[in-house]
Amino acid sequence: MIWNEPMECMSREDMRRLQSERLKRTVEHVYQNCEPYRKRMQEKGVMPHDIHSIDDIVKLPFTSKKDLRDYYPYGLLSVPISEIVRLQASSGTTGKPIVVGYTRNDLAIWAEVGARCFTAYGLTKKDVVQVSYGYGLFTGGLGAHAATEAIGGTVLPTSSGNTEKQIMLMHDLGSVALACTPSYALFLADALLDSGIPREEFKLRVGAFGAEPWTEGMRRDLESKLGIKAYDIYGLTEIIGPGVGHECVCQNGTHLCEDHFFPEIINPDTGEPLPPGQTGELVFSTISKDGMPLLRFRTRDLTSLNYEKCACGRTSVRMARILGRCDDMLIIRGVNVFPSQVESVICELPELEPHYLLVVDRVNNLDTLEVQVEVNEKFYSDEMTKMLELKKRITHRLQSVLGITPDVKLVEPRSIERSQGKAKRVNDKRKLQ
Amino acid sequence: MLIKQLSVFLENKTGRFTEVAAALKDAGINMSAFTVSENSDFGIVRLIVSEPTAAYSALKKAGFAASLNDVVCAHCDNKPGALSTLLNKLTAAGISIEYMYAFSIDDTSAQIVLKPNDMDKCIITLES
Numbered sequence: 001m002i003w004n005e006p007m008e009c010m011s012r013e014d015m016r017r018l019q020s021e022r023l024k025r026t027v028e029h030v031y032q033n034c035e036p037y038r039k040r041m042q043e044k045g046v047m048p049h050d051i052h053s054i055d056d057i058v059k060l061p062f063t064s065k066k067d068l069r070d071y072y073p074y075g076l077l078s079v080p081i082s083e084i085v086r087l088q089a090s091s092g093t094t095g096k097p098i099v100v101g102y103t104r105n106d107l108a109i110w111a112e113v114g115a116r117c118f119t120a121y122g123l124t125k126k127d128v129v130q131v132s133y134g135y136g137l138f139t140g141g142l143g144a145h146a147a148t149e150a151i152g153g154t155v156l157p158t159s160s161g162n163t164e165k166q167i168m169l170m171h172d173l174g175s176v177a178l179a180c181t182p183s184y185a186l187f188l189a190d191a192l193l194d195s196g197i198p199r200e201e202f203k204l205r206v207g208a209f210g211a212e213p214w215t216e217g218m219r220r221d222l223e224s225k226l227g228i229k230a231y232d233i234y235g236l237t238e239i240i241g242p243g244v245g246h247e248c249v250c251q252n253g254t255h256l257c258e259d260h261f262f263p264e265i266i267n268p269d270t271g272e273p274l275p276p277g278q279t280g281e282l283v284f285s286t287i288s289k290d291g292m293p294l295l296r297f298r299t300r301d302l303t304s305l306n307y308e309k310c311a312c313g314r315t316s317v318r319m320a321r322i323l324g325r326c327d328d329m330l331i332i333r334g335v336n337v338f339p340s341q342v343e344s345v346i347c348e349l350p351e352l353e354p355h356y357l358l359v360v361d362r363v364n365n366l367d368t369l370e371v372q373v374e375v376n377e378k379f380y381s382d383e384m385t386k387m388l389e390l391k392k393r394i395t396h397r398l399q400s401v402l403g404i405t406p407d408v409k410l411v412e413p414r415s416i417e418r419s420q421g422k423a424k425r426v427n428d429k430r431k432l433q
Numbered sequence: 434m435l436i437k438q439l440s441v442f443l444e445n446k447t448g449r450f451t452e453v454a455a456a457l458k459d460a461g462i463n464m465s466a467f468t469v470s471e472n473s474d475f476g477i478v479r480l481i482v483s484e485p486t487a488a489y490s491a492l493k494k495a496g497f498a499a500s501l502n503d504v505v506c507a508h509c510d511n512k513p514g515a516l517s518t519l520l521n522k523l524t525a526a527g528i529s530i531e532y533m534y535a536f537s538i539d540d541t542s543a544q545i546v547l548k549p550n551d552m553d554k555c556i557i558t559l560e561s
Contacts (some may be wrong), residue, residue, distance in 0.1 A: 375442070375498070377498060377500075380440075380442040380498040380499075380500055381440075381477075381500075382438065382440035382477060382479055382500065382502045382548070383477075383531050383532065383548065384470045384472070384477055384532070385531065387442070387475070387477065388472070409474050410442075410474065410475055411444055411475075412442060412443065412444050412496075412497070412498055413496065413497075413498050414496060415444070
């Protein structure tokens with residue numbers, strides 16, 4: 001099912017025309033109404049009248065996460081605060097959060113793209129959607145909430161936490177879809193199993209999972225444990241929140257709502273645009289928002305774009321699974337390591353639970369990587385040789401994927417902290433020194 | 434004969450075995466024997482207990498990675514040379530042993546707990 005066929009199935013030519021018009025309008029708007037952008041453009045020697053089509057986007061300055069912090073809280077708004085009807089903030093871990101303001105029109109866009117996502121997952125007005133993303137400053141809860149309302153579905157706003165109650169309500173109220181982070185979905189999957197309630201008494205069939213990168217292996221795990229179809233929902237607070245992109249029933253890439261959020265892929269080191277299909281840093285320009293439009297916002301997410309028409313009928317560009325964040329990348333003994341690589345190995349081994357922790361340290365000036373993994377309860381053996389053989393096998397597999405040899409540590413079941421929001425997968429002790 | 438052995442995976446952390454003992458105490462379980470096989474990261478505790486199924490449930494409930502395994506329990510006289518005779522028999526039959534341990538209930542006899550590579554063959558050999 002397709003929510004907005006004219007927009008989602010538009011020809012490439014028409015899409016470029018629409019994007020060009022919208023970019024021109026956005027550049028004019030920020031130049032007139034947002035001082036930091038006006039200054040940046042003047043410094044770069046580019047004026048609104050230099051932007052004729054979407055191809056001219058490369059003339060525009062980038063926006064970084066740091067800019068959003070530097071102009072905290074309202075510096076990047078392009079409308080007076082009287083026009084802002086909602087504020088959200090990023091779940092930033094250090095210092096000041098990143099604050100984003102929405103006009104009434106921006107909220108309508110957010111609901112529209114959210115509706116496209118949920119419709120692509122096969123949800124309709126008949127379905128109950130359990131929103132187990134946190135409600136509050138984090139865009140997850142309210143974003144999924146608005147998306148459900150937009151398709152006329154029934155919102156069950158449980159927010160995150162209180163797992164037993166989540167399971168009870170999921171059962172009693174007949175939730176058809178679960179919207180939460182993939183790590184919390186795993187947590188709920190365990191709780192569902194522990195509840196002892198037979199699976200056939202649940203109506204759950206769809207998962208809308210996002211807000212943190214996840215892998216194909218984790219998808220298989222979630223789908224088999226929960227007995228559902230698990231779909232990616234992609235979003236960033238800075239751009240709008242969940243709804244920037246979504247998978248379809250083909251589960252073959254994340255469709256981006258490119259009539260609102262124009263994507264580019266650049267070389268993260270040089271800032272140069274990369275040809276279609278190449279992996280690099282994803283950059284978004286919002287081309288329809290009024291409140292806080294961002295030009296060429298560097299997401300730090302690494303991925304590639306595919307412009308081929310999808311088997312679902314949509315022509316909108318598809319993004320490959322996020323390989324990681326430029327920021328998530330760990331450099332261990334000079335080798336680039338992404339937590340997602342470790343996760344892909346862990347999820348393909350049936351002996352392991354999909355929970356892990358990377359502990360990075362520096363001992364005698366040498367980086368060490370410890371990978372803590374939980375063994376599935378069925379695979380704990382009474383024989384030491386079998387446990388050591390398993391440990392060796394995991395080590396070899398990780399070594400071949402990562403290019404460095406980690407110290408694999410088998411830990412007791414459920415001893416790795418389960419997250420109720422974004423999972424903490426890395427403990428880099430080197431930063432403390 | 435075949436008996437049930439309880440085995441528990443434990444990380445090398447202070448007090449972890451204490452918690453196993455406490456869980457068994459609370460469930461009213463008596464231990465006849467146990468052995469620990471360990472490396473620097475983790476250990477495997479193997480126990481012979483009065484009520485294996487109840488002990489297993491108690492440990493599972495307390496969140497331990499416990500499992501019940503079949504092992505061979507062989508009766509052996511408590512005198513010089515008895516173990517040698519028993520092991521000679523197994524070696525002659527081509528049976529190898531993954532691990533074993535022994536305990537003694539009184540002065541005259543001992544119980545040998547074995548995990549052989551071939552369970553059925555081991556029992557037949559011992560009974561012959």
